[in-house]
Amino acid sequence: MTTHSTPTISRRQMLKRMGAATAGVTVVAAAPMAARAAKKQEVRYAMVIDTRRCSGCQACSIACKAEFEVPLGAVRSWVEHIEVGQYPNVERRMLPRLCNQCSEPPCVEVCPTEPKKATYKRESDGIVVVDENLCIGCAKCLEACPYDARFMNPHKGDPVKTKGNGVADKCDFCLHRISQGVQPSCVNTCQGKARIFGDLNDPTSEVAKLVDEYDTTVLLRGKKTKPSVFYIGADYLEAKKDPKADQYFRLDTHRKEPSSKRWA
Amino acid sequence: MEHHLIMWHWPMIVYLFLAGLGAGAMAVSGIVVLWGPTGEFRHRAALIARLGAFIGPLPVIIGTGLLIYELGRPFRALNLFTSNFWFMVLNPSPMNWGSWFILLFCVVATIYALTFIPWKALLSGERGERLEARSERLRAPMATVCVPLAIAMAIYTAILLAAVPARPLWHTPVLWLLFTVSAFSTGLSAIILVQRFMFRKPGAVRGAVRREDPAFRVTEYYLVSMKVLLIIAELVVIGLFIMFAHMTINSANFAVRTLLPGGEMATAFWLGVILVGLLLPAFIEGFYLLRTAVLGHEFEWPYVINVSAPIAILFGGLMLRYVIVVGGQITGPIGI
Numbered sequence: 001m002t003t004h005s006t007p008t009i010s011r012r013q014m015l016k017r018m019g020a021a022t023a024g025v026t027v028v029a030a031a032p033m034a035a036r037a038a039k040k041q042e043v044r045y046a047m048v049i050d051t052r053r054c055s056g057c058q059a060c061s062i063a064c065k066a067e068f069e070v071p072l073g074a075v076r077s078w079v080e081h082i083e084v085g086q087y088p089n090v091e092r093r094m095l096p097r098l099c100n101q102c103s104e105p106p107c108v109e110v111c112p113t114e115p116k117k118a119t120y121k122r123e124s125d126g127i128v129v130v131d132e133n134l135c136i137g138c139a140k141c142l143e144a145c146p147y148d149a150r151f152m153n154p155h156k157g158d159p160v161k162t163k164g165n166g167v168a169d170k171c172d173f174c175l176h177r178i179s180q181g182v183q184p185s186c187v188n189t190c191q192g193k194a195r196i197f198g199d200l201n202d203p204t205s206e207v208a209k210l211v212d213e214y215d216t217t218v219l220l221r222g223k224k225t226k227p228s229v230f231y232i233g234a235d236y237l238e239a240k241k242d243p244k245a246d247q248y249f250r251l252d253t254h255r256k257e258p259s260s261k262r263w264a
Numbered sequence: 265m266e267h268h269l270i271m272w273h274w275p276m277i278v279y280l281f282l283a284g285l286g287a288g289a290m291a292v293s294g295i296v297v298l299w300g301p302t303g304e305f306r307h308r309a310a311l312i313a314r315l316g317a318f319i320g321p322l323p324v325i326i327g328t329g330l331l332i333y334e335l336g337r338p339f340r341a342l343n344l345f346t347s348n349f350w351f352m353v354l355n356p357s358p359m360n361w362g363s364w365f366i367l368l369f370c371v372v373a374t375i376y377a378l379t380f381i382p383w384k385a386l387l388s389g390e391r392g393e394r395l396e397a398r399s400e401r402l403r404a405p406m407a408t409v410c411v412p413l414a415i416a417m418a419i420y421t422a423i424l425l426a427a428v429p430a431r432p433l434w435h436t437p438v439l440w441l442l443f444t445v446s447a448f449s450t451g452l453s454a455i456i457l458v459q460r461f462m463f464r465k466p467g468a469v470r471g472a473v474r475r476e477d478p479a480f481r482v483t484e485y486y487l488v489s490m491k492v493l494l495i496i497a498e499l500v501v502i503g504l505f506i507m508f509a510h511m512t513i514n515s516a517n518f519a520v521r522t523l524l525p526g527g528e529m530a531t532a533f534w535l536g537v538i539l540v541g542l543l544l545p546a547f548i549e550g551f552y553l554l555r556t557a558v559l560g561h562e563f564e565w566p567y568v569i570n571v572s573a574p575i576a577i578l579f580g581g582l583m584l585r586y587v588i589v590v591g592g593q594i595t596g597p598i599g600i
Contacts, residue, residue: 080600095600106429112359114347136340138331139271140359146430146597152271165271165336219600223429237600 043125045173046200046228047184048210049096053192056081056094060186060195064098067174067185074151076171077186084236095234096195098186099149099171100219100227101128107141107150107168119168125199126228129172132156137165146223173197200228270593275334280585281450282327283366283421284443285578288451290320290373291414297407307472308483315455317380320410321373324417328366358427362420369417376406418447425592432515433522433592438505442584445501449494450581453574456487460571485556485563488549491577495546502538519595529591537587541580545573 056079064070064077077098084091103121105128111117118134119141121127142150154166174184178197182188187197198205207230210216216230217237231237293316300309332341344363352360379402383395422443425434462468463475473480509520523533548569556563 097600109355110357110359110428112357112363113343114345114360115351117355117357118343134343136343137335137337138359140357140428142271143593144428144430147600148596165334220597223597 042201044200044228045101045125045127045178046198046207046211046230047098047173047187048196048207048216048230048232049234050194050196050210050232051094051096052233053194054079054094054096055192056092057191059189059191060096063185063189064171067177069155070169071153071155074153074169076149076151076169093234093236095231095237096186097147097149098229099128099173100147100225100229101126101171101173103226103228104224106144106146106223106225110140110144112136112138112140127173127175128170129175130168130170132167132169135167137167139165139168141168146220146225270590272589272593275330277582277585277589279327279330280421280424280443280589281582282323282330284418284447284581284585285450285454286320286323286327286373287369287414287417287421288447288449289316289323289454290376290410290451291316291418291448292452292455293317293320294376294407294411294414297403298411304477304479305483308477308479311459311470311473312455312483312487314380315458316451317373317377319451319454319458320414321370321377324366324373325370328370358423362424365416365420369413372406372409372413375402376410379403379406415444418444421447425588430597431519431592431595432597433509433519433588433595436505436508436516438501438508439588442498442501442505445494445498446581446584449491449498450578452487452491452494453577453581456491457571457574457578460567460574464567481563485553488563489553491574492546492549492553495542495577499538499542499546502542515595515597518598519592522591522595523587527591528594529587532583533587533591536583537580540576541583542577545576545580549573 058079061075061078065075068076070076077096080095080097082093082095084093103126105119105121108117108119108121108128111119113134113136116131116134118136119128119130122129137152139152142148142152150168150170152165152167153169156167156169174182174186177184177188184195184197187195196206196210198207200208200211202208210232211230214232215235216232217234218227218230219237221238293313296309296313296316300306300313302309332338335341341363344360345367347360347364379399381399383399384392386392387395419440422440425431426436426439429435462470463473463480466475468475506520506523509516510524511517522528522530524530525534527533552563552565552569555561
């Protein structure tokens with residue numbers, strides 16, 4: 001009779017080992033996710049827009065176009081003219097618009113480029129930017145943005161002038177200016193001082209104080225994008241949450257107004 | 265302002281149509297290979313399977329080419345494929361997964377189409393026979409892979425649109441069903457159309473299939489019945505699509521008004537998609553089907569109608585993509 005060593009391992013040991021292996025695999029799988037979540041954002045640039053002080057002069061739109069040489073037919077920042085209320089109690093309100101620099105940007109989610117997304121949220125200050133050297137010009141982010149804050153810029157992205165879509169472009173809070181300690185162009189030019197810019201994570205900044213003090217509104221709160229642009233005196237945007245909401249205020253200058261029959 | 269009013273225009277529309285057509289044709293072909301008839305109908309089934317397999321990859325490849333053309337800088341499309349696996353898991357974007365998926369589809373569909381090439385007729389000698397035997401062995405396993413892949417491809421064309429919450433007309437759970445049914449109906453129509461061109465003349469013979477065979481007429485009858493059933497299914501799904509949006513109390517309700525009478529896309533939708541693309545072929549073909557089914561006449565019809573019904577369905581499929589793509593872009597979430 002031959003003797004051979006049988007594997008001496010109890011069921012308990014086996015279960016322990018299996019448990020350890022599972023835990024190990026889980027840790028390895030979850031590590032990148034945890035690492036991403038752990039990074040704390042030090043600065044969160046934000047803008048507070050006091051719509052009570054906006055006169056609708058569009059100086060911000062012009063300053064922005066001049067700053068970035070935005071092509072004809074596109075804007076990074078603009079002012080909506082809105083009629084609120086029902087006859088005879090109607091008012092005209094102004095609503096300055098720009099990219100909301102969402103904390104959970106839907107445009108970043110859909111960006112298909114690899115291994116780095118062409119549009120991404122800067123970890124350091126929360127600004128959503130477009131890397132024009134990575135952008136393929138598929139325009140998926142334009143469709144994903146509920147605020148229509150993006151457009152295709154045919155003059156950007158390649159030293160060779162292209163015939164195609166160009167690359168996606170949008171407001172970046174004037175990154176080149178704020179990195180030098182200067183206010184964004186629209187804030188700098190605002191006649192009524194309706195636009196206030198600063199770091200929301202710094203409790204001494206003006207934006208943090210204003211957001212603390214007022215009941216601010218963000219656009220399309222229901223989309224759960226958590227914007228970094230806050231509005232004072234724009235409560236009417238959230239007042240009506242019923243299917244007829246679009247009948248209670250009318251946009252004069254909304255970019256998505258389907259007035260143009262042209263489609264290509 | 266038209267520059268950013270509509271960003272996805274004709275290449276996108278044609279791509280969605282062609283990808284659906286290719287996927288539908290391949291799914292039909294695979295289904296015929298796997299569960300197709302035997303006996304006296306087998307040559308006829310083999311022809312349908314072969315046509316479907318040949319039609320399959322080509323439109324998808326052309327459509328993908330259109331997408332790349334639309335970018336303006338074709339080589340930038342490579343940015344979609346320089347991925348690492350963990351990145352794709354952690355930062356999934358429907359288009360990134362989709363681009364890998366289209367690549368897989370094109371490769372598999374091409375291999376599947378290659379198994380249908382009549383090697384014996386093309387290459388003389390032992391080599392042709394060997395390839396033929398190998399192709400025949402590969403056909404059924406490839407079809408098993410191709411059918412789910414083709415259905416997934418048809419669904420993906422809708423996922424591409426449906427994955428953006430900012431476009432309420434696309435962001436509905438019915439869109440994938442609509443595009444899948446339309447993919448099947450356009451794919452089948454393309455197959456029927458091509459073989460009607462092949463058997464145009466009376467007495468035409470293609471391989472082992474003769475136009476005068478009783479099996480030919482019977483198969484034609486079943487194919488056309490299937491097509492009419494698909495049209496009815498599509499009408500039902502369009503009804504669901506509109507009803508779903510119309511009964512929702514927010515942006516989708518607002519967005520679907522663009523399709524309803526008085527909306528921007530109403531003419532294209534009701535004339536192009538519903539009337540020409542669905543009702544007209546359904547009535548014409550339904551008439552001849554019922555003549556056979558109820559009165560027992562021989563299943564035969566004039567050649568003009570014979571060819572124009574599938575063309576109308578293909579046109580309707582294209583119009584459906586046009587209406588959905590453009591309609592989705594001229595509407596947005598209500599309010600700001």
